[in-house]
Amino acid sequence: MPRHDSISLGELNDSQFYILAALVQPRHGYAVMQLLLEVPNQMVHIGPATLYTTLHKLVDAGLLERCASEGVSKVYVITPDGYSRLENEIARKRAMVAFAEQLVGSMR
Amino acid sequence: MRTPQRILPITRREIRSGLAFAEEHDLQRLARLAAEGWRLVEIRGLYMVLEKAPPEQFVFAIDYQATPDPEYFEVCATAGWTHVISVEQHIHLFCAVPGTPSIFSANDAIVKYERAARMFARPALWSSVVFAVGISAVLLSGTTWLVSKFDDGVLTAIDLVGFILVILGGTMLIFTALPWSAYRLRASGYALQWSRLVYAVVFAGCGACIGYFVGAYITNAGW
Structure with missing residues (x-):
């Protein structure tokens, strides 16, 4: 299993996140x-070579x-599985930001 | 009547350094040559063939994808990366005007080396098997165990087949196992700036060994 393949671990990397969002x-x-x-x-910068491999990986993982x-x-679109993963990821990122903002705000 | 003169393009050849070992070096060289008015038209074995063209400022990038579909080149073109040439449908060279955002995402450039290493893994494994079988045959043909079982003709045949497999496997190993190890190193984050020298030494060493074996066998001077 390649080290950088984080799709199966439940966490989306930045490229995967942007690409899923673009394909709602x-x-x-x-x-x-x-x-x-x-x-x-x-x-954000997502290079075309990375985009191409990520599209294929997301299709293989059943998210696209x-x-x-x-x-x-080819025309790509998000699957119901992909949609729920995206929503989870949005919630996770929101919680991360809220946590950091609260701490940064308390320093001011 | 005068025959019309055919105008042949002016070409030049450059020896490749081997992408696995000196990718940055070769890409910078291509950019310099493009600025001097040389355009890459073909990669033939260990050579790059370039043609005289108007000088242009370009940056180059290499990606490894096993037989990608045309969509790959379309997506790259959308982002400003023009496909120049592919080697064996696995290695793809692109060029772009300076300042074009990278063909890879940040933090993602080394993932391509994992793909490249994977392409070489199976051939490297097979070369090792061929090499190992050859070495065993050569060594076994001299043992008393085999000598007691077969007559001289058979032993010579085993020895010869072993010798051919050693040379074949050894040569194949140079072009598979060395790139594989270089890509593995790159995939784990080594820059391979200085190790180019190490690889040159290993390459020369392997060549010398093979030369020695061939020489020793032909002159029958023993191993």
Whole structure:
């Protein structure tokens, strides 16, 4: 089992999180890339090579599915499993931020 | 009547350093050559073939993907990375204008080396098996146990087959096990800046050993 494959462990890494979120509605691979390039304030960079491997990993893990393909481009969309994982992850990240904000706020 | 003169493209050849060992070195060299007006057109064995072209500022990147579908190149193109060339459908070279965000996500660049190591793992294993079988045959053909069982013709045959397997397996090991170990090192975070020298020494050493064995066998001077 590769070390960096964290999908099965229940925790999504940043690339997986952004890509799942981008696919709550069906999009082509390149449309996901375009969307991620437009993420505000450049807080995230997901490279195209990473995007491609992550899409495949998420499909293999059952969190995404291919719903259509037009020639070269495939259309991906989140599965119910993927959706619940995404929601869990949002809740987890929110709790992390709330914890840190509370501590930082008490220092001011 | 004068025949029209064919204009051949001006080409030059450069020896590759071996991507497993000197990826950064080769990518920087390609960028420098592109700026001097040389465009890569082909990777042939241990050579890169370049063609005269207008000078351009490019950065290069390498990724390892086992037989990707066309979507891969499309997604890369969307992010500004143009596909230049692929080697054996596994190793893919891209170029982009300087300043293009990386082809990999932050913290993700070394994951590609795990994929690369995996591509070499099976061939390296098979080469080791061939090598081990060859070594055993060569060593066994001299033991009293085998000598007592077979006549001279059979023993010579075992010895010869063993010898061929040793040379074959040894050569295959150089081109599989060495890259595999280099990719494993890279995947665990080593930069491989200086180890290039170590690999050059190991490479020369393996070559010398094989040369010695061939020489010893041909002159029948014994091992």
